[in-house]
Amino acid sequence: MARDCTRATAPSRLPARDPIRHAFAVATPSRTGYDASMPSSAICAACGASCDADAVERAAVPCNVRRFLAESFIVWRCPRCRSLHARDDVDLDHYYRDYPFHSAEMAWVTRLFYRVLTRRLKRCGLRRDMSLLDYGCGKGLYVQFLTDRDYQRISGYDAYAPAFCDEAVLQRRYDMVFSQDVLEHVADPRELLNRFDELAQPGGRIVVGTPDASHIDLSRADFHRHSLHQPYHRHILSREALLDIARSLGWRLERWYDTPYVNTPAPFINVRSWLRYARSRDNTLDLAFEPFRPGANMLTPAALFDGLFGALRCPRADILAAFRKPQ
Numbered sequence: 403m404a405r406d407c408t409r410a411t412a413p414s415r416l417p418a419r420d421p422i423r424h425a426f427a428v429a430t431p432s433r434t435g436y437d438a439s440m441p442s443s444a445i446c447a448a449c450g451a452s453c454d455a456d457a458v459e460r461a462a463v464p465c466n467v468r469r470f471l472a473e474s475f476i477v478w479r480c481p482r483c484r485s486l487h488a489r490d491d492v493d494l495d496h497y498y499r500d501y502p503f504h505s506a507e508m509a510w511v512t513r514l515f516y517r518v519l520t521r522r523l524k525r526c527g528l529r530r531d532m533s534l535l536d537y538g539c540g541k542g543l544y545v546q547f548l549t550d551r552d553y554q555r556i557s558g559y560d561a562y563a564p565a566f567c568d569e570a571v572l573q574r575r576y577d578m579v580f581s582q583d584v585l586e587h588v589a590d591p592r593e594l595l596n597r598f599d600e601l602a603q604p605g606g607r608i609v610v611g612t613p614d615a616s617h618i619d620l621s622r623a624d625f626h627r628h629s630l631h632q633p634y635h636r637h638i639l640s641r642e643a644l645l646d647i648a649r650s651l652g653w654r655l656e657r658w659y660d661t662p663y664v665n666t667p668a669p670f671i672n673v674r675s676w677l678r679y680a681r682s683r684d685n686t687l688d689l690a691f692e693p694f695r696p697g698a699n700m701l702t703p704a705a706l707f708d709g710l711f712g713a714l715r716c717p718r719a720d721i722l723a724a725f726r727k728p729q
């Protein structure tokens with residue numbers, strides 16, 4: 403169960419080239435081998451640290467989209483804030499073509515995920531009379547889900563979705579700005595968090611869901627391939643970096659979850675079970691959008707244990723953080 407699997411389309415990303423990445427050599431992924439070298443210095447897009455190339459931790463991460471399964475990409479870690487960064491510029495339009503999320507539909511499991519997500523947002527302060535902007539809403543499945551449940555002031559924005567690319571919604575201010583699985587896709591995460599600050603009205607909430615680099619072990623890059631999701635995730639902030647940026651904006655942390663909303667208590671609908679299922683097949687994200695075809699290895703005692711108790715063993719590699727902007 404990939405964390406992004408309820409998103410309807412490619413989450414928003416900034417089309418402009420990232421000036422930070424200009425310092426990097428542009429590499430074409432190779433099927434035969436990788437140059438894992440770094441430029442002499444690199445700047446962390448999260449904390450701004452200038453990082454010594456010889457000192458940074460790095461790993462080759464396999465792509466988790468079936469079309470590009472044979473490709474790997476170098477990811478490096480800022481030694482100061484522990485955020486993770488994709489090393490190379492790639493042609494993102496090429497990789498987003500036929501992106502698996504484009505085929506997401508409102509299935510029963512999507513509604514289950516959204517019920518979990520909505521429970522969380524209610525604990526973060528969401529009420530039916532509040533205005534909420536779902537920033538990076540894809541084709542708006544969650545916008546529709548909330549609207550159908552009498553949340554009548556829900557707006558969505560996604561620069562890459564024709565139905566939600568009207569920038570007029572960005573001229574308003576909201577009681578809650580919500581953004582799930584978007585921050586890690588953009589070229590400049592600090593700029594996006596600043597934008598959320600502008601979109602929230604004084605005293606409003608900003609709720610951000612994103613992977614947590616602090617709990618992604620690069621020595622186990624294959625295990626974390628779905629959180630790393632290369633080359634789509636350009637920068638994955640550590641929880642420390644996210645909290646530092648939030649502090650610099652004057653936001654107060656009000657609530658924190660360290661597992662994704664797709665990790666539900668329902669039997670077999672948890673991250674551990676999904677990871678086990680994915681590994682039993684081709685370990686790609688595409689599986690999340692295809693009919694479930696469990697093999698005999700999903701009936702082992704360990705698989706049954708994960709099915710029943712896997713939610714309690716979910717890797718802590720995701721954040722859902724709710725902040726309050728000052729009055």
Ligand SMILES: [Zn+2]
Pocket residue numbers: 446447448449450451480481482483484485643
């Ligand atoms: Zn950093």
